Amino acid sequence: MKTEKNKILVVDDDPGHRTMLKTLMGGWGYEIYLADDGSTGVDMVMDGDIHFDMVLMDMKMLKMSGMEALEKIVAYNPALPVIIMTAFSSIETAVEALKKGAYDYLTKPLDFDKLKLTIAHVIETLYLKHENTTLKEQLSQGFLREKIIGNSPAMTALLETVEMAAASDAGILITGPSGTGKELIAGAVHANSPRRKMPFVKINCAAITESLLESELFGHEKGSFTGADRKRKGRFLQAHGGSILLDEIGEMSLAMQAKLLRVLQEKEVTPVGSEQNINVDVRVIASTNRDLLKMSQDGGFREDLYFRLNVITLEMPPLNERSEDIPVLSLHFMKQFAQKNQRDIKGFTPEAMDAMIRYAWPGNVRELMNSVERAVVLARGDYLSLDDFPFIASQTYQKGETGTHGDVTTSGAGNFSGNGSEKGSSTVDIPLADVERDAVLGTLESAGGNRSEAARRLGITRKTLLKKLKLYGKA
Template identity: 65%
Template sequence: MKKKILVVDDDRAHARMLDTLITDWGYEVFLAEDGDRGVDMVQSQAFDMVLMDMKMIRMSGMEALGLIHEYNPSLPVIMMTAFSSVDTAVKALKIGAYDYLTKPIDFDKLRLTIERVMERIFLKTENKTLKDRLKQERFHHDILGKSQAMATLLDTIQMVAPTDANVLVTGESGTGKELVSSALHENSPRKDHAFVRINCAAITETLLESELFGHEKGAFTGAERKRKGKFLQADKGSILLDEIGEMSLGMQAKLLRVIQEKEVAPVGSDQSTRVDVRVIASTNRDLKAMSLAGEFRQDLYFRLNVVSIDIPALRERTEDIPELALHFLEQFSQKNKKDVKGFSPDAMDAMIRYEWPGNVRELMNAVERGVVMARSDYILREDLSFIQPDPAESGSLESGLENYSLSEIEEKTILSTLAAAEGNKSETARRLGITRKTLLKKLKQYGKA
């Protein structure tokens, strides 16, 4: 496949000249008439590099560079500038430009620069930059991310951790609920005492009572010796009740008593023991809705939900993906004794665009597979496990669409994506890989604007 180069220049004659020249060198060229259009195109499709003018009417090259690198830090951008703007070009290098060329453009130098980019020399530099930044910005307890959503999450942890309040940690599977729970304990006055974890969904109701509260010798068949339960093990520390939404109503009543009375009675004993435990519960279910439906005790819900921390899904903080991916890359390269240096631009672009239904856990698994499968120094798009064959290339259609026209399929896709995004047009445009302007135009055609 031809490498794709985006030329961003509001001088149409100059842009067409570059188009002709670079196309003759064997590349596929796309044109954007100003910085804002260039940013939109980068967000809607994958490119191998960007060649961009510094001075443009609607959005300067410097501003566009910042937005492009905020979206995809791995994408190399070469700036074009007049001799009088060299100082500005140097500033562009400092904020992430790969290189700059002065006008009038030296064609030989341009071709050499493009070839260097396509040989992926840039990857070593870009990935080193990201790794260095990752080390500087890494949050405590390996909670990674520079997005506003993660900043808010960390602020909440820092405020709540020093207190004794019970905390309900919610979020989709794979978002890092156990990591957040651990951060709450380790930043609390209880950090020098035990942090005990138990998965409520992995143990039957009978055994769960014994696991949580302990049992006396002979309390039931197989109880050959006395056993201390998780609550006593966590005395003066914290306990994480993972997947609390799977606990039966009967066990919920027993748990509520322990939380209210701050004492436990082992199975088979009439004697209670005082315990001082901070309770952290986590779930991917809507406990409020379950309590209203009678599927979860409302009084227990209120006891657990003194403070609620909701972890955003990875698709809601795509700007964190490069840092997370590089963190896992370094981790799994060492584990598998492979010297994988980074990701190709189209691989990084694919990761940014993907929905990640399995969230950070799925990203971690995808990067580990990519490291194992990498046949070069860099993980390529085809090394990523979530990449599926393009239906347009395979000639197959999703079941049930064979009888619709192309325009009808387009309309159904756009409207269903809009519904899935709960009416958020910016999010819908991002998921579809089109600009918001294009989306609004389409919705107007369907009478849905």
């Protein structure tokens, strides 16, 4: 068991009762912290400055009741055990507290022996959970793939690099098109690193406005800006000792890049509204679908930050460069969504799978996943056929000449339409840009002109779709 004392937060608005509990439980070898009302107790838990092992809380308090505080604490951290104590020992109140997530329920006046046994049981349960997790980690052998599917040469080479890079503490930059699985690779780096037992925190830099990004990354003090009603730890402090993924870092402004660079150099953060510098130990993993080197040369990205982040580069291959993985990925998604939607889908027809392997997949794995989900939900038979992927037939084989692909002769949609018609030809020798343009415009047409739906089917953001439409003169 861990050598430091277990930390217990006592929340009670009766000062005499608080003092008594601190003396009593302190004598049992626990480190006791006190809060004089439910609101203060909730704040102490959410601030995260102290990692409590359990909370002992009175039910009846003036400013915020124990029931209300219980709901807030459970919503914030469901794994933190909360024991409710009250003089009102009605069965209804006990049941309500337990339903809302209380670990146990004690009545006043407290039976000290029962209190001691209850606390010991909580601590023992936490210890056993920790031991079980540790044992599982010790029993697991070799590289943890973290839900990464695929054995193509491209993925095998990538994962070999990931395994070597994970063992170090060097900064990592993951590059590649949208939808290729950059976040999964980042997770694999953390899961196989010496920091794997510590937090892995993710933040999408493109999803948060510039005015809020600094607060999200570095935290803020209470009252530091409008709406800052309580002190908050930033993502870097949440990831202390572990790893942080800065997704879409190419979207970060130059001003924020300068602040991030300082954090990486000094290994300390300054929360918004504070003058205190807080030391932080975090491994930074960044990802982007943009060319940061070119951006740095053009003045859109700080060159010093680029080289600070880019110690090791992991380049994600697009799905059309790892087509060997399409069958196993497709089957994985089919089983996942069939179970989720309670559909009895047995597999794919040969022509559907053949067409999927040949399709360019401009939205990469995300597009494949979304397409299989749609097919599973709308399928009318036991097997997913080409009719369940109409955009593939209409977009992949549209040109006028018959061509060959390996040992298979393709006569356009005739091989994949399911009705024997022969119109169009293969995509062999067709520029990839043309294939992508046909895929985007065809998906938009099949979605009835709904750009949000078309973006979802392609596995790209609506913003990216609008950029492509503008490029095609279709905005």
